[in-house]
Amino acid sequence: MTKAVYVNLSHCIACKACELACEREYGEARVRVEVVLNGAGGGVGVPVSCRQCETPFCALACPENALGREVDGLKFDSGLCSDCGLCVLACPFGAIELKKAGGGSGTSFLNLSGTVVRCELCPGKETPVCVATCPAGALVYTDCESFGKNIRRGKGKKCLKPSPAPL
């Protein structure tokens, strides 16, 4: 089963713990949280990181086969990467970034040269750090099937829960 980091969006409290955990571990954050639509109805915090697509555009665009899809997920081989940045342009989610050559994390895409920075689901760790640190439990490391199951369960429960006497 290919696992990815899923976000239970209505649970995100936009605390940026995932961002900081990732930055602490790897020097630059591969997941970024912003608050959007922060209007009179309340905002939503949305973390964006690599979706680990099954047919990844980034891998299709990669001229060196540095990015490729394997059975257990999307793999990146930095040795093959030539830093051309085509994967950045191919990703529909803008989840790949280029790291500034001098270090430090840049939010601007226009870094003059750089290496590819994308979420690799913390190889060697049982759970990615962003998921382990999420205080709200909004990030889940799972596959699409079980993520859907949890939501279905929740909906099912709500359908049947005897609503507290009519208000």
Added chain:
Amino acid sequence: MNKKPVYLEIDFDKCIGCRACTSSCPNGFIRLSETGRQRTIVFPESCGMDCQACVSACPEDAIRFARAQEYEEVRKNKEKQAERVISGSSEFELCFELVVCRKCKRPFATEKELKRVLEAIDAEISSSEYAWKGLCPSCRRDLLREREARAVLRVRKF
């Protein structure tokens, strides 16, 4: 290591203006700079190294290393593109106009880069119009965020 000068031959038509050669060159001989809507890549006429890092990095096979005996040919090619040789130096440059993001209006990629990416992606998929087309990566992220957020806002209290 071969210390004899090695000449760089660039196929200007093939080059898409990505940054592979600039970041792969171990000596930083190939330079990339951006001013406004223009990206400029400056190549040396020759380089002392024979590492060919740029050659293997180039996704379009646009770079070739030429020996001295072949150089006359290369030179002729270059003269044809006279305006690209920086006068008074042994360097020559390539300029690309950058495409601006349709939302934030910041330049983010060359036309050729985008074309190459779209070709790589399944032709059928890329032929139609998608919301993220023409957007720079950070605006794509914002678009995704906004759409996800709308979905959440609608059902949050449910």
Added chain:
Amino acid sequence: MEERSLHPSICPYCSVGCGFYIELEKGRPVGIRYMPEHPVNEGALCPKGNAALEILTHPERLTHPLRKSEKGWEKLSWNEALDTLAEKIREVRGKAGPEALAFLGSAKCSNEENYLLQKIARMLGTNNVDNCARLCHASTITGLGKTLGAGAMTNPLSDLAHSECIFVVGSNFAENHPPVARRVLQAKDRGASLIVADPRLTPSAWLSDLTLRLRPGTDIALINGLMQVILAEGLEDRVFIRKRTVGIEGLEKALKKYTPKTVSRITGVPAGDIIKAARTFAKAETASVVYSMGITQHVSGTDNVTACADLALLCGHLGKKGAGILPLRGQNNVQGACDMGVLAEFFPGYVKTDRAGNQEWLKKAWGLEKLPEKKGLVATEMVDAVFGGSLKFAYIMGRDPVNSTPNASKLKKALDSLDFLVVQDIFLTDSAKHADLVLPAAAWAEKEGSFTSTERRIQWVERTLVSPGDAKPDLEILIELANRLGLDATYKEAGDVLAEIARTVPAYGGLSKERLKEGCGLIWPCPDALHPGTPILHTESFSTPNGLASFVPVEFLEPAEPPDSDYPFLLITGRTGLHYNAGSMSRRSEALLCREPELYVELNPADAEALALEAGTIIVIETRRGRTEAKARLTQRVDRGVLFMPFHFPGTNLLTADALDRESKIPGFKGSACRIWRR
């Protein structure tokens, strides 16, 4: 091969008490590993927790004792520094009496350190001891004290997951105590409903099923309104009220006038929402009340807390799993510092100083002839005492009052007019800059000791790292000082002090270093060595003398400083997710600072339009006490006429009011009338 070892530790930031492992390589901290087995946070850490290690190796750490001289800061040896200090204390005490001394403890230091600090002060003959709780939760102690008998959280945080209804008032738990959001969301996943009452639309309010956006400072009216609905519709728990409480008649009478219509007019919350909230809260099998500084930091702080307690009592939501009152406290050991008696009015274990006969027991425990009998000065009263000339010496341990006390400019003057000021801290804070002597202390992972989290969980932190330079654990400094003052402190290590605490404070009776080191801490009351701890308070009876809780009716009074034509805006203060209190730690953490670099003020777009201000403009905010500049942030989070500023940056507290609550002496931080203009 690299040698890496893991050392369990407790987060130094807020009061939740999250556990994690510090990863060491050759004695240097290299990373954090999560602790999924920890009962409080289940491994999760908020952004501050993730950045906790950054400050340990910060280049600005104090490494030597420093003395202020004409030439600037002068390095001293520890002997010189402590001799000077002891000498000075003796001199001031001899000349002006013990009442001229003041000792300020720290809610960021361990129980042992706080205990010793107050013991030194009291052995010197003064009750002028206090800690930062005065600025955040003093009103919890008074408010819950007079209703339930114990000023502490009644249930552990994990209990929240079992509540059917969670009523949150004046707390932005999602940003300030993120692991609490985990429990709240777990409860919501089980079908619980969340009601958030807050003037701001915070991330906590995003999660809520019902948001009550009340006008700042009208909390009592709202809670009274809820209680009125509950009583009018007969939803109260009559059995609980009859068996376990007294004083319902008084409450019933006082509540008559708080009809939904009246309350709606005062608070600005639609009457329908008030009724809906009251019904949801009362009908739930188990419900919790969660509050924080939005309730306590008012001139009516004690009354606010009392109202919360009344509400829970009225529905019998106390003393069982998933039902209780949960004040989310500020700093990692604010509960412990209060338990240890670092309060002007209480000896250790909340024994009132000014009640006759209360000293006898402590005299025996400490082997003393005499103890000060008068109630001491609380932190907020000390400023005036300095100007009055009666206070001459202050010892500040691990606190930054310049950035955390209201009306900061007045406080700065007070610090400068002291005869002698000692500050003991890990950084040269803004307060330390006013000191005559600065003592470098060890940071949290560099010393051992016990810390009491907001849920009364006492956890032991071990010494994992070596302090930079000459910096010493606070406990060692205090022991050496006590010996120099001839107070005979024979403790060898923190465990010895804990043993004495166990003898003195009944609730801590069963604690020992060995026991605390075994698991993830114990929850007090834990009276004897075999007692497993008491996660839920008030299960059988309340901590009052007769075991019954009392309803104390409170009346809504207009806020102390309402906006008027001169100062048309109302300024409220609070925390953001990425910074912590006075910011002496979080503002030195690069990862946190790059995400929230400067002081800002939240402003409703409609107000901004009326004043022709754009997002990002630097605006000047002026109150009757001072003025500050901050960057405008336009957001719907605040209502029209309300401004919000975080208090992590110097400047905010130049503006806040220093009017005090009459019982707890907590300043009314929330709600200062102000005016703004473009710089």
Added chain:
Amino acid sequence: MKEVMIRPELCMGCRSCEIACAVEHSKKKELFSAIREKPTPKKRIYVEYIPELAVPVPVTCRHCEDAPCTTICPTGAISRDELTRKVIHDPEFCIGCWACSMVCNYGVIGKEKEARVAVKCDLCPDREVPACVVACPTNALVFAEVEEFSGIKRAKVALKMAKGVQMGAGKAH
């Protein structure tokens, strides 16, 4: 447009709908061959058992009017058919990013293991009435327009009330 409406109170958790769905989406549309087929036929309706309440609830795609999955899909693989108003999924364009499953409020977007693409209810284009509805032995699933569905419920309530009226009238006699 007709949709699969659910009456969870009638569901007894037999999972006939799940099986019927998988069979309908197999190549031969026959149970015995479907089991051995590759790729394994995938169900698009799910019966969730809620242990705390001890009840099963069938959940399937609601074909939302303003479906978040259609707006989030980066390739347009999930889209709304303007003619039939169905939310349809074209596996050709699917890149398997699962953004749709993340925003789906019902968690009914599954995964075709072999092809690694999303799979969701298509209301059985080859049939008049979806297979799951036909298979349901207790009529917990109803294929109807929303108004129609409400009408069924209304009729039921009306019947009960009518009986009450009759009884009341009888007593009065």
